[in-house]
Amino acid sequence: MQTDKITERIVTWLKDYAEKAHVKGYVVGVSGGVDSAVVSTLCAMTGLKTLLIEMPIRQNQDEVNRAWEHMEYLKKRFSNVEAISVNLTPAFEELYKTFDVKDEDFPAEKLAFANTRSRLRMLTLYYYGQINSLLVCGTGNKVEDFGVGFFTKYGDGGVDVSPIADLYKTEVYALAKSLDLVESIQNAIPADGLWDEARTDEQQIGATYPELEKIQKEWGTKTEADYSGRDLEVFKIFQRMNRAAQHKIQPIPVCNIPEEWRN
Template sequence: MAKKSNIKVKETNDYIVSWLKEYAKNAKVNGFVIGISGGIDSAVTSTLCAQTGLTTLCVEMPIHQHASQVSRGREHIAQLKKRFSNVKSVESDLTSVFETFQKVVLSIEDDKKVDLSLANTRARLRMTTLYYYAGIYGLLVAGTGNKVEDFGVGFYTKYGDGGVDLSPIADLMKSDVYALGEFLEIPVSIQNAAPTDGLFGDSRTDEEQLGASYDELEWAMTVSESNSSHDRFSERERKVFEIYSYLNAVNQHKIKPIPVCEIPEFYKKI
């Protein structure tokens, strides 16, 4: 089920950079702010933003972060600053903020629910931090979600990493993001690292959480969208398709726009 990117890499890169420049111009902002995680998505997104020539602020926001994620993020930022004079960086260690939050909220005995809620809290603290810098410097928060995460399985935090102003790579499959990463000469340590959301303070991977690799989920998303027959699925393919279908169904509240209760006209006074 290994997937290869089908995009024209250079043309796609140039198109996204042009799109970013035009959007920023119309929005009358100075550039972009991006949370740097040490992963391929944020590395590619920040490099795309840097190519616009506009201010590109890379923000590190560790919260009990695994050392390998921190080192990869710093390696990327150092490389980016050497390549682009418009790139700036700042580190905001949110560990103490997160620990204070833990002390003031009600806890329950269900460790699994508590752990997941706290993981999402990390993402929301980071979103708040990015918007703080965006407000100070007149920047847009650039999202780092790809198509599989945002519109396939909904693997992101609402109002966390999903709280953004624009999404440069959300129409790209994960294989496309890797193709762009290679083209943009993203550090090899990042290209080779197993994807992880970094929300649990350990080295658990996205695949361990999801039950399938991005190659497999990308395959399942393609099959689902094409309405292909499932009769010839192997045992593993059937399992992956079940995982994808389940996650796609339960995360529709993330994938679809927020519903609005529209009041019928006959309830309104004339």
């Protein structure tokens, strides 16, 4: 993997896009994971204003510590980087009380509240982006965005640009290494941080990113009959999640009205 060329291409792309959009730079939500760490670093490398926001909601302290270790690291490296924390726990708790739905009545409530956390963060990023003339920079990778749809619609999926959405997770880790990010970020186990109890991505999905990448790279050229053993298990996981996520992956459907009906 030619990490230097990929880095240069993304940084140039981000800079050009911001300049054409007539904005000052980017705002990035930093979670303590590798994706947001790589994206925030690439934004910082543009030389444009880069605002990093850590947004805890009942957050695991390890995630908070990693996020701040990374943000402090970037602040020391780049004079164009600012970092703040916006505690969204009180806002989330008010919503939790306002909705007042009992889990036994609606089994999907826990997932709905997990997605609500992500949507609160999207709202926050757009608020700070607008008042600072910044675009919201997405942190989703190729498997999450176009494979299994492991993101929240109008949450972390609500962004202005997606600089690493054509990179697999293993490639993002390779960029993190080449960018010499802090060790805690490079060694972080992928987790979305949307649950009160710790849940890794692998626990939620049922497969590792390398396993999912293998299937995604062969998607459309191989069928279920081509797999066996663990590969077959992962194929079925990928197939199920990909089908269920089409409403997120595909553009919003529009009901077209015949032109002659307009007269």
